[in-house]
């Protein structure tokens with residue numbers, strides 16, 4: 190198809206549907222002459238926005254063609270129905286963002302911006318967009334559309350919420366720029382009266398244009414005093430003309446977006462996006478601080494624990510109940526003769542109690558039932574019970590375990606019942622209890638002339654090759670990585686999703702950002718900010734971990750930092766992916782939580798603590 194001379198927009202045989210039953214454009218034809226105002230009228234939901242967004246290349250038709258006399262995105266000004274502005278920005282910042290995208294020099298942006306401000310009766314430049322009224326925000330949106338003086342203006346309901354006087358002067362302005370500057374304007378409005386000022390009216394209904402003529406001509410031809418009456422008449426005619434034979438919906442074909450932008454990467458657009466991201470980051474200080482400080486705060490908490498408890502999880506603050514049927518260790522230290530050469534001075538149960546007394550709070554109970562009851566009612570963390578023959582049986586076990594019957598083997602055991610509901614503290618308790626019994630047996634063996642090592646379990650853990658046996662040190666890298674991955678992915682995805690939610694993408698798409706080639710600009714600009722925030726986060730965390738809490742660095746600081754940064758890069762990439770796949774902000778957050786929990790639970794990051802259980 191070739192467009193006729195003097196035609197600004199030609200839509201031919203346009204088909205579009207969102208579902209097989211909801212056909213929005215049904216073979217629509219539209220012709221907009223250059224240097225005219227085209228008023229597109231039709232009932233709510235008839236597809237006006239769908240048509241306009243197809244013209245500017247935000248949506249693609251299923252079938253049909255669109256041709257424009259302008260070829261470049263810079264030559265189009267699109268005002269979407271939503272306000273589509275960053276509410277955390279001042280009016281000046283908004284003007285400069287869009288001005289830069291269109292390669293306007295800053296002084297020109299200020300000059301034109303000031304004129305538009307005056308004409309559209311807007312508040313001062315330094316007012317936050319979010320602090321402007323709804324009507325003012327719409328007018329800022331219109332100012333942004335007019336700022337770069339585009340040849341083709343596409344305005345979706347520009348005069349909603351504007352008082353009649355101002356609305357009148359806006360229309361006068363439109364008529365003036367059409368005449369003096371040969372601009373072309375397509376406008377949708379619900380106020381049919383004001384549409385009379387258009388050069389051409391397109392009446393849209395049922396996926397087609399019922400008529401496309403000058404308003405005066407329409408009223409005259411259909412003998413109607415108002416455009417509403419014309420519309421009513423044509424609608425009735427359309428109803429009666431309905432052809433029972435429904436024509437098949439054409440096959441979907443790939444349509445070229447009619448507008449092009451300047452290559453893959455344009456410095457001015459990149460700078461605009463970067464400055465905008467920087468403003469966004471500084472204006473959303475709580476989010477930024479959350480991202481920067483979260484790992485450091487976690488490390489302060491973990492660091493406090495490790496400082497007080499020798500680098501381990503603390504044991505429960507609740508006491509452990511002792512039920513000692515062998516001896517009352519508080520009153521006497523009875524002499525104990527176990528063999529001819531061996532005279533340990535105290536019963537083994539008392540020696541063991543002394544050892545564990547350094548770590549646990551202990552309380553003596555008379556019976557096992559009472560002790561168990563104390564645990565069940567939350568007054569104690571566990572019960573330890575010794576049989577009356579504990580020392581004798583344990584000594585016999587040391588000398589010749591193979592000769593013992595079950596009763597004596599049982600009598601040589603420390604019986605332990607623990608409340609396992611507090612996982613972190615319980616694994617520490619189990620470890621302490623096990624280490625103490627091994628230590629006591631080794632001491633006794635030595636005292637009785639045996640080799641110390643015989644008393645231990647036949648396994649010896651040497652210095653770890655990687656990581657530490659200290660649980661808090663061992664869990665730190667995976668914790669750090671998980672938090673860093675989560676915060677970077679959330680920071681990236683929420684920045685993009687929030688921008689999309691406010692409709693900014695729609696407008697910037699037309700201005701040349703996003704879609705097609707210039708996604709590079711968005712990615713790079715986001716990466717620059719993200720890397721800045723990431724380094725703040727890492728620097729603060731390293732300071733807390735290694736300078737304040739003096740955590741040992743087993744490897745190299747450089748490699749640890751690099752590892753963390755790569756992990757954050759993965760987080761950032763994942764954040765981009767989430768923001769492309771998911772539209773709603775809160776769903777992105779849910780997806781992020783789901784991912785991190787899944788990674789944490791299934792990839793072994795949390796398994797450090799399980800591994801700890803089997804260490805002696």
Ligand SMILES: Nc1ncnc2c1ncn2[C@@H]1O[C@H](COP(=O)(O)OP(=O)(O)OP(=O)(O)O)[C@@H](O)[C@H]1O
Pocket residue numbers: 207213231232233234235236237238239240270
């Ligand atoms: N992305 C989408 N997915 C599914 N349906 C959609 C989508 N966008 C629009 N629609 C539907 O398509 C129809 C046309 O919508 P459109 O926004 O183009 O109408 P409109 O004429 O601009 O309406 P209004 O005057 O109220 O703004 C509506 O029924 C709308 O619900």
